[in-house]
Amino acid sequence: MGQKAMDTFRKCIPLFQALSDPYRQDIILLLAEKEPLTVNEITDNLTLSRPAVSHHLKILRDQHLVTTVQKGTQRFYSLALDQAVGELKELIDTVENTCI
Structure with missing residues (x-):
């Protein structure tokens, strides 16, 4: 695996x-469904304080x-996934081009 692949992986950590936390996943899915929402509105839809x-x-x-x-x-609060999607696409491209 090349340095570019390692750097791309590290950048995505x-x-x-x-994204690994289930509550944060729930927040993302909630905002995808009902954005924009306030903290109170998000809290009303979750089991968190x-x-x-x-x-x-x-x-x-x-x-x-x-x-x-x-x-x-x-x-x-609203979703803003463009940067994250771009980073993930870069990781996928790097893996496809250097690891497969």
Whole structure:
């Protein structure tokens, strides 16, 4: 395996870690179905506390999987998967071209 493949795998580790949690997966699926949503609306649809949901949203935001829009005192969350999908496509291309 070449250095490019290793670098691409390493670059995707934080994304894989963010996606590995079932609650974060639930948040992504919920937003895919009903976006945009506030923290309270997300909390109403999960079995987590509001602070726990906020924690998971921060991780998703840090990995550029969700974005926020402030409207008054409310913060609305939406999916922002373009960067993550691009990284995963790059990984797949690299694996196909260097590992198979």
